[in-house]
Amino acid sequence: MIKQLIVLVLLFTALSCGTDDSEYTPINNPEIALDIPLNFPTPNAALFSNAPTKYGVVLGKKLFNDTRLSIDNSISCATCHMQNHAFTDQKKQAVGVEGRIGIRNTPPIQNLAFMNFYNWDGSKLQLEKQTIVPIITHEEMDSSMLDVISKLEQDPDYLELFKNTFGDDVITSERIFESIAQFEYTLISANSKYDRVVRDHTETFTESEARGYSIFQEKCASCHSTALFTDQSFRNVGFPVNQATNEAGRARVTGLQYDYMKFRVPSLRNIAYTGPYGSFGQFASLKAVLDYFDNGVIDSDNLDPIFKANNYRIPLTEQDKIDIIAFMHTLSDSSFINP
Numbered sequence: 206m207i208k209q210l211i212v213l214v215l216l217f218t219a220l221s222c223g224t225d226d227s228e229y230t231p232i233n234n235p236e237i238a239l240d241i242p243l244n245f246p247t248p249n250a251a252l253f254s255n256a257p258t259k260y261g262v263v264l265g266k267k268l269f270n271d272t273r274l275s276i277d278n279s280i281s282c283a284t285c286h287m288q289n290h291a292f293t294d295q296k297k298q299a300v301g302v303e304g305r306i307g308i309r310n311t312p313p314i315q316n317l318a319f320m321n322f323y324n325w326d327g328s329k330l331q332l333e334k335q336t337i338v339p340i341i342t343h344e345e346m347d348s349s350m351l352d353v354i355s356k357l358e359q360d361p362d363y364l365e366l367f368k369n370t371f372g373d374d375v376i377t378s379e380r381i382f383e384s385i386a387q388f389e390y391t392l393i394s395a396n397s398k399y400d401r402v403v404r405d406h407t408e409t410f411t412e413s414e415a416r417g418y419s420i421f422q423e424k425c426a427s428c429h430s431t432a433l434f435t436d437q438s439f440r441n442v443g444f445p446v447n448q449a450t451n452e453a454g455r456a457r458v459t460g461l462q463y464d465y466m467k468f469r470v471p472s473l474r475n476i477a478y479t480g481p482y483g484s485f486g487q488f489a490s491l492k493a494v495l496d497y498f499d500n501g502v503i504d505s506d507n508l509d510p511i512f513k514a515n516n517y518r519i520p521l522t523e524q525d526k527i528d529i530i531a532f533m534h535t536l537s538d539s540s541f542i543n544p
Contacts, residue, residue, distance in 0.1 A: 309447075475542070
């Protein structure tokens with residue numbers, strides 16, 4: 206009888222401990238509803254497993270702007286991705302710690318929730334996997350996650366933010382990556398004049414913009430398609446070649462000669478803000494890009510078939526160029542760069 210009583214007491218104690226929530230702090234961290242236009246593509250699948258949350262976005266934005274992610278505390282993500290330049294830096298090639306020059310132009314980071322590939326060569330398929338690249342790359346932040354975590358653990362504000370976001374104040378690489386991605390998922394640009402004309406029907410194009418739109422649909426839209434103005438394919442369009450010894454474009458990822466110097470087709474949204482243009486800033490202006498296409502591109506075995514079929518060029522008159530540029534300027538979203 207005594208043994209049975211002891212067993213019952215122990216069982217009751219165990220159950221009581223299992224249901225005692227006195228030490229548990231519920232997370233009040235609701236998801237944020239993203240304002241996704243109906244004409245936009247389906248978001249990347251990773252978004253649904255790492256949806257932006259109230260505190261996750263706050264944490265991600267703080268990390269995005271924190272220079273402690275770099276080895277010498279000199280640069281942050283925002284150093285190269287400046288919002289007033291549509292999250293680019295107006296430099297030919299990105300500049301990292303100690304003035305080190307990268308091999309590529311800083312890409313804009315709008316509408317990343319809808320992208321299927323990240324980086325110019327598509328080396329990452331999930332935004333959460335991309336964040337580590339600039340942190341550990343020698344030409345960028347040249348740091349390590351152990352160093353970054355060690356710095357952040359000394360900051361009470363971060364401990365509080367991690368607790369609000371994840372339920373406890375443990376700082377891990379995965380949580381850092383998830384938070385930055387959550388912030389970046391919210392960077393949706395869809396309020397340009399183009400959107401107000403074509404989607405909302407609240408404005409109209411000027412004559413030059415309308416002509417440019419017509420020419421664009423005929424000569425550019427096969428690559429710069431969808432509401433993102435990119436088909437997200439990888440193409441060699443015959444641009445001047447980056448002579449850096451470790452540059453090979455998409456071939457750096459696939460190892461295939463066929464992919465040599467192919468790059469992800471860039472989105473043209475906010476293109477007026479993001480010069481210079483090209484994978485390593487080959488062109489100072491949009492006019493220079495169109496002049497190059499008009500004069501003829503560099504031939505190669507894997508040159509895009511569109512150019513091979515059209516004598517290696519996109520023929521354009523000077524008026525065509527003026528009108529296309531006028532149209533491309535309608536893709537500027539001033540509310541995105543000045544929230």
